[in-house]
Amino acid sequence: MKILVIEDEAEMRDILTQSLEKENFVVESASDFMSAMDKVGVYDYDCILLDINLPGGSGLDILKELQRTGKSEGVIIVSARNSVDDKVEGLALGADDYLAKPFHTAELTARVKSILRRKQFNGxxxxxxxxxxxxxxxxxxxxxxxxxxxxxxxxxxxxxxxxxxxxxxxxxxxxxxxxxxxxxxxxxxxxxxxxxxxxxxxxxxxxxxxxxxxxxxxxxxxxxxxx
Amino acid sequence: MKLKLHNYTVLYLSGALFLVLSIWAAIFYINMIDEIHDSIDDGLNNSKILIINKVFEDSSLLHKDNFLESNYRIREVEKEQYLDFRDTFADTLLYTEYEEDYEPFRMLTTIFVGPNGKYYKLRVISSMVEEDDLIEDLLYSLLWLYLVLIVSMVAVNYLLLGRIWRSFYSTLKAVRGYKISDKQDIQFEKTRVQEFSRLQETLNDLIRSNKEVFQAQKQFIENAAHELQTPLAISINKLELLAEKSNFGDEQLQQIGAVIGNLERLTRLNRSLLLLSKIDNRQFDESEPVEMNAVIHKLCEDLEELADYRNIRLLTEESGTCTYTMNRTLAEVLFTNLIKNALTHTEPGGEIRIHIEEKRIYIENSGAPALDASRIFQRFYKASGENSSTGLGLAIVKSISDVYGFSITYTYPEAHRFSVYF
Structure with a gap:
């Protein structure tokens, strides 16, 4: 199971990575818009945690790129803005879920697993x-x-x-x-x-x-x- | 007591007019009496000369010692007594047959030497205008003048001032109906009066600068709340990861738990502040007709377990269907907060009664005593020492009602009652 964490805040990135690694996922991370675009362009991930506010660009643009290449399935938007508009737009662009900061690690794990389960066991x-x-x-x-x-x-x-x-x-x-x-x-x-x-x-x-x-x-x- | 400007002007002007007219009347009266005396006296002098001339022609007249039908009488006097006598004019009262009353007369007294060399005293009289009648007439005409002046002044005042001050009142109305939180700028009626135009400009400047401060403050709360989210997330999550490291004893875990608990409280507070500022900033702009009965049913269903657990009866009475066009999320927040507030403040064994009518919904919960209705909707007002509540729940309720313009009241008819009037 490969998960990409796109988050500019270093400590937040560490926490997400640590928490997911405890569940034995393979976790990669990106800290800005460009490196995130590079990663999603080259690799496939089972799940992507996507922050909206990134240095160099908007997470929503990454989502658009993912949708264009048919890889938007499995994206969870993680945002501090907790804005209805972001949520609506993100979900419309094919994101699976929306998680507002701050959240509990247990909630993150549950959401990630729920997405992976849906992706894996069709029917x-x-x-x-x-x-x-x-x-x-x-x-x-x-x-x-x-x-x-x-x-x-x-x-x-x-x-x-x-x-x-x-x-x-x-x-x-x-x-x-x-x-x-x-x-x-x-x-x-x-x-x-x-x-x-x-x-x-x-x-x-x-x-x-x-x-x-x-x-x-x-x-x-x-x-x-x-x- | 506060007077209207109209009445103020009338009051002062009528006072001033009264004074001016009174003084004028007094001077006018004195002058007129003076003039009348003058002309009568001239006439008397003339009569005197005519009478004396007549006496020299007809000496029998010297014995006319009573007025009777004429206007003079002549009596012989001792010479020595009147050597240095001068003509005198005097006002006197004489009985008149016609009026059957004493009437004022002007009387000239003079001494003359007759054709026989003897001294005679001649008195000539002339009826005077009846002064008391004159005063009365003068007073009446003055009163009429005064009344006519006042009436016309009031009329002019109302017509003219009403016109002139109309833009003032419309400005006042505009300001009164305006809220700093309103999105659009204040609109004033155009005025041709310079003072009012300046008043409007000044008000406009004042409102604009207040709006800016208000906006900045709202923006600040929202930004601050946003900025707090990430550090809060990091703190909570780090502590959670820390607690998972199994080398902690119960005491340390409890400490960590307490810190997490407080951070969660901070998170709730932060979320409530964000929600408040979003409501105040009207960021929930999608509206639809929301059937409140359904919203409340769903809520009661969700809260039933908790109410059961706390041994509180949750009753719903419906005597109508209440539908209101608003944002669905806010409708849910509104009743969630009201019902949760009731749930938190009801003792076990108590009951919560939700009554739905077409235009009104009220939520009643048992408990005493009555709360301070004037402060209950204020931010951070806490009636009890309950420190886990944010103190923002009812403030959020108030903000929602303010945005949509329906009213929320708290009363205490034997139980705490929050009524929403749609």
């Missing part, structure tokens, strides 16, 4: 992890081949954790992903805790080999290690 959109199997198209989870009853939110939580397996998922990242902007008050985290408690119970009942662990003070982590 067979199923992910497996140990004895857990997730059918994204039918929103169905089974353990050891046995279907388990999850409500909409529980399914979203579980898939988010699976996309971020063995990675730290902060409470806020989870809340924003599953409940959107509806939840951002501090006392709501107990609510998330209660939701996760239910999910854990279900996973345990069905004999899941993965489990959701709490990371003290920050959030949770889905672990597939036997330890």
């Amino acid at each position: 067979n959109n199923i992910a497996t992890l140990k004895n857990l199997s997730i059918d994204f198209d039918n929103r169905q989870v089974s353990i050891n081949g046995k279907a388990i009853e999850l409500n909409r939110k529980e399914f979203d939580i579980l898939t988010y954790f699976v996309a971020n397996k063995n990675r730290l998922v902060s409470k806020t990242a989870l809340a924003e992903h599953v409940w959107g902007d509806q939840i951002d008050e501090a006392d709501s985290y107990e609510f998330i805790y209660s939701q996760i408690k239910n999910l854990r119970k279900k996973l345990k009942t069905y004999g899941s080999e993965v489990e959701i662990q709490a990371v003290y003070g920050i959030g949770y982590k889905l672990s597939d290690s036997d330890a």
Whole structure:
């Protein structure tokens, strides 16, 4: 899996690269418009993280070039402007997704994986992890081949954790992903805790080999290690 | 009490006129009386000469010692008493048969030596214009004059000043109806009066410079919020990556978690500020008819789990369909903020009642006591010590209502009630 990170801010570039490398992706990066154009002109990438504001030009022009050569699939626009216009224009130019800074690393991972999954498994959109199997198209989870009853939110939580397996998922990242902007008050985290408690119970009942662990003070982590 | 300019002018002018007319009336009266006396006295002098001449022709007249039908009487006097007597004129009252009253008369008293060498005192009288009638007449005509002057002054004032000041009032109206946040420049009616034209120019300059400051400030908030996004992203993400390094104990993780939590709060604050400035800058310009009932249903569905968890009943009552043409995202933000605000401030076991009518929607939540309605929509106003809220939720609600021109009120009829009037 090859991913290109186009981002002018050095530290941001490092973070994106590091975070994606943890998922065992091959990550390349470009820091300005020209070098980005060079890279997309020569190589093919499975996913491109594209910043709009670049020295030397606009990310949207890179997107136009990608669209012209039929490579715009798999582009996620990463922007600090969070402007509706950029989003609309970017998506119209064939970008798959739009992520506004600041975001959580867990959210980035989930979005990248979602895109790669869609690109890879055409018509067979199923992910497996140990004895857990997730059918994204039918929103169905089974353990050891046995279907388990999850409500909409529980399914979203579980898939988010699976996309971020063995990675730290902060409470806020989870809340924003599953409940959107509806939840951002501090006392709501107990609510998330209660939701996760239910999910854990279900996973345990069905004999899941993965489990959701709490990371003290920050959030949770889905672990597939036997330890 | 504040008077209108019209009335001010009339008030002062009528006061001044009253004074001037009164003084003029007094002088006029004195002059006229003087003139009348003068001409009567001349007449009396003339009569005196005629009478004395007549006496020398007909000495029987010397015995006419009463006025009766004529206007003179003659009485004999001691010579010694009147040696140095001079003619005197005097005002006196005499009974007249016609008027059956005492009327003013002018009387000339003189001494003359008769044909027989004896001294006689002659009194000649002449009826005077009735002075009290004169004063009355004068007063009435003055009063009429005064009234006519005032009425015509008021009329001229209204017609003339009304015309002249019309552009002033239209300028006033334009300024009153203008907001610094308005996109277009202020429009004044053209005026031919130099003072008003200068007033308009001055107002224009003032408004323009205020607009510039306002724009710069808005731009500043937006730019600052944008510039903060990347450092915030770097900080949060770096801490997240740091926390993943598994060599931390619980205490360190909690510290990192607390820092991330605060950065997230900053992020929310930043997003809210951006949203606010975008609303104020009217960057949500796409409008469509939005059915509020549907928006609220969707929201309630999304928030149901959270409400359930907090043991708060979320009730919706509908007595009509409320549709309003606005930006859909903003309609969602509006009710999300109002309902979330209610959810945050309701105690477990309480309830939230959403009532939808055709032109009004209100959201009521149980809880006491009433909040300060004048400050509740201000930015960063926090009623409780709740420090995780941005204090911008209701300010955003207010901004949205300002942009579309519908009103939002907070009342407390036994429960907190936020009403939106479309």
